[in-house]
Amino acid sequence: MIQNFLTMNGYGLFVWGSFTLTFVMCGLLYYKTLKTLKKYERDFAKEINELSSERKKVVTDNSKIASQVLSSFSKTF
Amino acid sequence: MLKLLNLSNIFFWIEKLIGFINSFFFIFLLIALSFALIFSPPDYLQGDSVRIMYVHVPSAWIGLASFTFIALLSIAHFIFKLKNIKLITKSIAPIGLMFTCLALATGSIWGQPTWGTWWVWDARITSMLILVLFYIGFISSQKFITDESKANKISSIVAITGLINIPIIKYSVDWWNTLHQPASIKLTGESSIHSSMLVPLLLMFFVLILYCALIFLMKYKTEIIKIKKKNLKRL
Numbered sequence: 001m002i003q004n005f006l007t008m009n010g011y012g013l014f015v016w017g018s019f020t021l022t023f024v025m026c027g028l029l030y031y032k033t034l035k036t037l038k039k040y041e042r043d044f045a046k047e048i049n050e051l052s053s054e055r056k057k058v059v060t061d062n063s064k065i066a067s068q069v070l071s072s073f074s075k076t077f
Numbered sequence: 078m079l080k081l082l083n084l085s086n087i088f089f090w091i092e093k094l095i096g097f098i099n100s101f102f103f104i105f106l107l108i109a110l111s112f113a114l115i116f117s118p119p120d121y122l123q124g125d126s127v128r129i130m131y132v133h134v135p136s137a138w139i140g141l142a143s144f145t146f147i148a149l150l151s152i153a154h155f156i157f158k159l160k161n162i163k164l165i166t167k168s169i170a171p172i173g174l175m176f177t178c179l180a181l182a183t184g185s186i187w188g189q190p191t192w193g194t195w196w197v198w199d200a201r202i203t204s205m206l207i208l209v210l211f212y213i214g215f216i217s218s219q220k221f222i223t224d225e226s227k228a229n230k231i232s233s234i235v236a237i238t239g240l241i242n243i244p245i246i247k248y249s250v251d252w253w254n255t256l257h258q259p260a261s262i263k264l265t266g267e268s269s270i271h272s273s274m275l276v277p278l279l280l281m282f283f284v285l286i287l288y289c290a291l292i293f294l295m296k297y298k299t300e301i302i303k304i305k306k307k308n309l310k311r312l
Contacts, residue, residue, distance in 0.1 A: 005115070008125035014190050015128045018183040019114070022132040026288055029175055033295045040302045047309055064085035065305050068092070 045073035084161075084301055091298045098291050102284075109284040112277035120274075127274070129187040135282040137180035137205070139289060141243060143173025144208060147215065148240035151233035163229050164304075166236070167219055168296035172289050174212040181205055192256050200249035201257040204242055211239030 008015045048059055048070055060067040113131035120127035147166045154162040184202065185195045196202070214235040222228035250259045261270040268275065 008128070009119065011124060011126040011128075011190055014126055014186050015114075018129045018132050018186045019110075021182055021186075022136065022179055025175055025179055026285075029171070029292060030288075033292050033299075037295050037299045037302075040299050040306065044302050044306045044309075047306065059309065063305060065088045065301065066309075068088065069302065069305075072092075 041069050041073060045070050084304070088298065088301055091294045091301075095291065095294050095298075098287055098294075102287055102291065105280075105284050105287065109277065109280035112280050117277040118273055123191055126187065126190045129183055130274075131277055131281045133180060133183040133187055134278060135285045136176045136183060138282060139285060140173055140177030140180050140205075140208065141246060143169050143176065143289075144212065144236070144239060145243055147173065148236040148243075151236040154229065154233055155237075164297060164300045166215075166232070168293050168300060170212060170216050170219070171296070172292050174209065174216060176285075176289075177205060177209050177212060181209065188256075197256055199255040199257060200253040201246065201255050204246040204249050207242055208239070208246060211235060211242060215239070 006012055006016075044066070048056055048066055051059060060070060109131075113128060117128065117131075119125045147169055150162050150166050153159075154166070181202070184205075188197070189195050215232050218232040218235060219228055222231060249255060250257050262268045262275070262278075270278070
């Protein structure tokens with residue numbers, strides 16, 4: 001039964017090949033997207049952290065996104 | 078309504094949605110794969126090679142739907158000039174390109190045991206290849222043209238021109254003699270696919286749509302951060 005499942009009655013190479021290709025590509029796109037997102041979040045948080053404390057307060061008070069990124073960044077590290 | 082379209086609110090909801098989709102994605106993926114690879118029956122003519130359909134057809138649907146959506150949003154961008162629209166189309170395009178390429182690749186793999194060839198220059202396959210070129214044109218114009226308004230204009234023109242190709246892809250199997258079979262699933266009228274194959278197909282489509290939503294939200298979030306980073310000095 002397991003052998004039948006793996007060989008797919010002679011079509012195993014085609015069926016498994018298609019599914020593997022699809023999921024590997026999806027995995028790669030997910031990895032690349034996540035990596036880019038984390039890079040921009042990190043750079044953005046770093047830039048805010050480099051500001052003077054007064055300026056940093058102004059930025060986080062005026063931008064919800066800045067304060068969200070900063071808090072999620074400090075949670076991660 | 079306008080408050081909901083505010084980038085800060087959108088950003089807040091993106092975070093929530095990513096968490097929500099992540100919480101059940103793998104459960105649905107396991108269910109869909111079990112149906113596609115184990116529970117669905119082999120075809121009486123094609124045998125087990127029919128299972129390729131469960132990745133090929135949803136990929137083609139997503140590729141087509143993404144481009145249609147990009148083109149319609151590009152028309153809206155021409156009319157309303159909303160920057161948010163461009164962020165959305167920019168985030169969708171790589172997903173659509175990947176799934177169109179996957180539809181071509183898995184179709185080619187399916188073609189070998191079914192038709193005895195990896196590739197034929199028939200109407201459906203050629204028009205899908207043209208769609209890939211439109212995607213590449215759209216993404217390249219966004220990426221390589223430095224002047225933002227010029228890039229937006231050119232990419233919109235590419236997308237709107239490419240819209241002509243969508244009905245050609247859809248009806249190519251009816252208009253020309255092709256190796257490709259006519260549509261088995263119809264929105265209007267009776268589908269010629271049995272429910273034992275339709276259920277796994279729809280499940281796989283649903284899972285891939287969830288995946289697309291996840292990638293789209295992450296890309297959209299990245300685009301918002303890019304804008305905020307650029308505008309940091311003005312805050």
